[in-house]
Amino acid sequence: MTLNLQELQASLDNSPFHQMFKMSVFEANFEAQRLSIRQQFTSTVERLAGTKQYHGGAIASLIDITGDYALFYVLGFGVATINFRVDYLRPAIDTDLLAVAKVRRAGKTVGVVDIDVTDNCLRLVAVGRGCYSTRAG
């Protein structure tokens, strides 16, 4: 009954906002309560033309989305973000990004997810922590 990568990807693709970015579900591990999304560099994420540097808003969006999908995968239904925090650790320049979301708690009303974002050199670019409403519709 668990969603597979194709179903998760189809859901991801079904959002006009997501379509501005090249994001693909990279891994989903139910036992580890972990889900990863890879983002390819596109000009739509660029902070300043020609710099190939990611805008912070693109990284924040990737973090929120990956945390959200981790709970969607673990719980089997969509959840709404209550709040989240992003800490930027290094600029991300001319690189793909890998966001790995780990569910820390999927309670009856609230879920908490940690999201690490790394670049092609496996350097930590940003860390996120999201809190989501997990009450089933």
Add this chain to the structure above:
Amino acid sequence: MTLNLQELQASLDNSPFHQMFKMSVFEANFEAQRLSIRQQFTSTVERLAGTKQYHGGAIASLIDITGDYALFYVLGFGVATINFRVDYLRPAIDTDLLAVAKVRRAGKTVGVVDIDVTDNCLRLVAVGRGCYSTRAG
């Protein structure tokens, strides 16, 4: 020497990431250390096609950008986001958004900014709090 609205808008427009959204500098008040950006609904912010509901990532981006520009305006130079937090209070559907950023502290190393986002009915949609590195280049 303070930047005027045209200069702030030109800087805002000079980012490929920003160009995906229809954002305009609405107000800048130096005495109040406040800067506001208005965002028009566009299909690029939509969470699911046809719903006209803003994706959380679009709102988070608006919050980060408005906080950043408030310090840019107050300090006269660009700053980098250290971290920020977003709390979502209500869905934003088929509406423009107004993000009002108020500088709470512009210290020698760190600046802290509060950002309120309201919809066309003046309802609070989200609140943000950003921490920025204010050390001059």
Add this chain to the structure above:
Amino acid sequence: MTLNLQELQASLDNSPFHQMFKMSVFEANFEAQRLSIRQQFTSTVERLAGTKQYHGGAIASLIDITGDYALFYVLGFGVATINFRVDYLRPAIDTDLLAVAKVRRAGKTVGVVDIDVTDNCLRLVAVGRGCYSTRAG
């Protein structure tokens, strides 16, 4: 039916953790959805002996408590903290503190409160933002 200052103070005093600090409910304004707690300097809040500087943990506790009591006052029942954030803006030395909590949203499941902490010179010492579970027991 709204709790008055004496009732709020009695509840505040009824906690061993609170009793380590000298905290008093200073103001409660239902229309403004605002509640304030004053904290007197005591040696129990001191970071290093003799410095009279508040430890960050004492300020964080004051913020969490004041946010919690603001929702308690507005809703009429106790709430649990889901998460909160504290930004420290200035050291607080040899001063009382006033924490002013403003409810930004008291929804059916989640409440969000902003808390400003100022010193005797009305300087902003820290700002907090708390998210609380508002579902009635």
Add this chain to the structure above:
Amino acid sequence: MTLNLQELQASLDNSPFHQMFKMSVFEANFEAQRLSIRQQFTSTVERLAGTKQYHGGAIASLIDITGDYALFYVLGFGVATINFRVDYLRPAIDTDLLAVAKVRRAGKTVGVVDIDVTDNCLRLVAVGRGCYSTRAG
């Protein structure tokens, strides 16, 4: 040259605020950039008399302190908290707590630390994320 457990403990004990709690440095691992502090239950942390439940402020303080000491240990000098976030996952009742802080980034100006707090049954009670100013005095 690295500080040993005795030196870290002596520093920890040298604060009136810390003395209200029974905290001991449990482990310090330089390679892993990790430091842990154990807190014993005392009546000073109690939310309501007789419940043996930790007050959130006591847990938040433990998180801030452990994150701070992790950077102190890694860098060799004391750092100031810029901001931090706490997410509460479960009540902590009649138990010791173990806070494990892992440095995620110790940059030239800013350090970011993750702190996990578990109870005697190894259940996650709370997670923290702190941002500290790492510029040497």
